[in-house]
Amino acid sequence: MSTAIQHDRSDLFIGGEFVAADSTARLHAINPATEERIGSIPDANERDIDRAVAAARAALPGWRRAGGAARSAILARVAEGIAARAEELKDLLLLQNGAPRWWRDQDVTITQMLYRQASMGAGQLEDETLVEAPNGGKTLLQREPIGVVAAISPWNAPQALLAMKVANALAAGCTVVAKPSPETSLDCYLLAEILRDAGVPSGVFNVVTGGPATGAALVAHPGIAKVSFTGSTASGKAVARECANTLKPLIAELGGKSAAVLLDDADVELFLSSIQREGLPFSGQACFCNARIIVPRKMQDEVVAGVIATLQSFRFGDPSDDETIMGPLVSARQKERVEGYIRSGLEEGAVLALGGNTPTGFDKGYYVAPTVFTGVTADMKIFREEIFGPVFTVSAYDTEEEAVMLHDATDFGLSGSVYSRDLARATEFSRKLSTGQLLINGQRGAPNALRDFYKQSAFGGGVDRIGGFLLTKGITQPIGDVKMKTIFG
Incomplete structure (x- = not known):
């Protein structure tokens, strides 16, 4: 198998556009079946990350105000876009990680399913619920997106594992900066086109490419509110240490020895x-x-x-x-x-x-x-x-x-x-x-059944859920016209 087409990228997807990377450093993409060079991607620097996070932060209020129904419709169109361009995605996966046809088919099919599930979840979200106590006390619970999410994904099932993060974060009303694995970043450019064409507003989804230093800088950025990471346990521990510096919440699916x-x-x-x-x-x-x-x-x-x-x-x-x-x-x-x-x-x-x-x-x-x-x-x-x-x-x-x-x-x-x-x-x-x-007996059960991973296979449960990208605020409502008292009476 020979690789005639070269996929050299010097741009990143930021603020709804493909813009030139500030970094001039490049990482090469290699076909693992032939050892041929198939292209290159920017090794994004801190200025690139600053731009991507700024775009995501600017887009956050409008995406939150759009509401669950609007987000649901857009995510449904994303799933349709992935289906329409499935073969293009699979071709890029073949060149980058050498996945056989049956594995590529599974990756893209699961990706479509995840965006459809997130679409349904977004449509069912309730922004506010009222909880009443027996004594008449009332608390209004307001659920709001946590903020800008860093989504860091690996190379083995690049579309599906990124979709677990991006689809649920977007459904919750968060905005995203995605950092795909350097081995499989070219397909993420195509994904960015699909999301843009589906109507995802500018800045809601952004892509920075690069190696470990890029990922570390993204995790450490003060504008990131939560990190969702899939990778090795050793890398996950490094991410967890960085998140601990600012008490930044982390969900990480890590290694296994099943x-x-x-x-x-x-x-x-x-x-x-x-x-x-x-x-x-x-x-x-x-x-x-x-x-x-x-x-x-x-x-x-x-x-x-x-x-x-x-x-x-x-x-x-x-x-x-x-x-x-x-x-x-x-x-x-x-x-x-x-x-x-x-x-x-x-x-x-x-x-x-x-x-x-x-x-x-x-x-x-x-x-x-x-x-x-x-x-x-x-x-x-x-x-x-x-x-x-x-x-x-x-x-x-x-x-x-x-x-x-x-x-x-x-x-x-x-x-x-x-x-x-x-x-x-x-x-x-x-x-x-x-x-x-x-x-x-090797049989998979209900795909929507919630479960966690044990020991060093996960941090924060290891499974992305829409609720994990939401914060709940309690607004208490007083009982009648009473004088304010301290909690001690």
């Missing part, structure tokens, strides 16, 4: 059928990957053989081939990181059952073969730490108590699955696990 726990009555074929979607989607570059397999010792050989056969059946390679299931990793740095973990697994005594190398014929591109380790114990780095690559670990247990211990033996608690033919048994087992989201 597990699939098979009970002794599990349907192994059903588990194997979920590997593409839940096990190692996008070559393992998703925080919810069930990359740890925890299995009864008597079933270990059957499960390992099935996992290997399933991975070998996947079309591996060029993500521009619509039949490809697993493609490259996003960058040379990510490939080096994954290869480092594979070396660590071997050094710590895990048994390499599959992969662990660069596949033959893939000298160009950031490819790592699907990899399976067995004999993995809870003290190994490959068991405890997030790898973010196509690496499965298999650990055997003898009792359910040991299975719970193995499941919880990491610093993360984002997602996971429990497999059993007995729904009641699987549900009861799931209650024992320290994880925010559990799928029984």
Whole structure:
């Protein structure tokens, strides 16, 4: 696959327009399947951020006054615009992060859904409610947008993860400065066009691009009222420290080290059928990957053989081939990181059952073969730490108590699955696990069900909700004509 079209940008989206960046520094975009340069973006500086935040602050009063019904209509048009330009978005994602067709389709489809859900939520918002006490006292509760939101998103599902932040913030009446990942910023320019064309007023949505310094400056800016961040736990801790300096509220979805726990009555074929979607989607570059397999010792050989056969059946390679299931990793740095973990697994005594190398014929591109380790114990780095690559670990247990211990033996608690033919048994087992989201037999439930993430997988719950972008003010109304008294009488 060759990349003929270059996407060089020297502008940012600020105040409803594409304006020249003040910064002259540039970051290059690289196609991970070919290692070809596909374009560049500005590495925005503090003056660029000042302009974007100023535009968002100026737009805030008018966007708030527009009301929920008007915001709802605009967000519905955003969803329609994304649907109309879906293939353009997918083409940009292919070039930037090497996502295979099925993953790109999912990313853009979920993005449309999130804007539609936010549209419905905006239409249902009540700005004021009156609460009455039994003694006749009344308090008027007024809900108002928190202010300008910094939305910082990663590269693995760039449109959907940004939509979780932007759609809900806009529905609440907030304005936004978005900072996409440097690996996937080109699609955010197209998103800015879609929002502008849908009628989002000037300054309500702004985009600054750049690397870690740009993100740090945006988080630290005094005009930002709240930060919504998705990324690694290490980066999230740095964001949290900066937010703490000004007690700025933060919601952060961070890393994961999720597990699939098979009970002794599990349907192994059903588990194997979920590997593409839940096990190692996008070559393992998703925080919810069930990359740890925890299995009864008597079933270990059957499960390992099935996992290997399933991975070998996947079309591996060029993500521009619509039949490809697993493609490259996003960058040379990510490939080096994954290869480092594979070396660590071997050094710590895990048994390499599959992969662990660069596949033959893939000298160009950031490819790592699907990899399976067995004999993995809870003290190994490959068991405890997030790898973010196509690496499965298999650990055997003898009792359910040991299975719970193995499941919880990491610093993360984002997602996971429990497999059993007995729904009641699987549900009861799931209650024992320290994880925010559990799928029984790999089946996803109600998408609007509210949940949190546990341990170091999140800060502030980790899930963006419209209510999280609102503040509630209480205005008390006196009972009759009474003299003012102190709280002490």
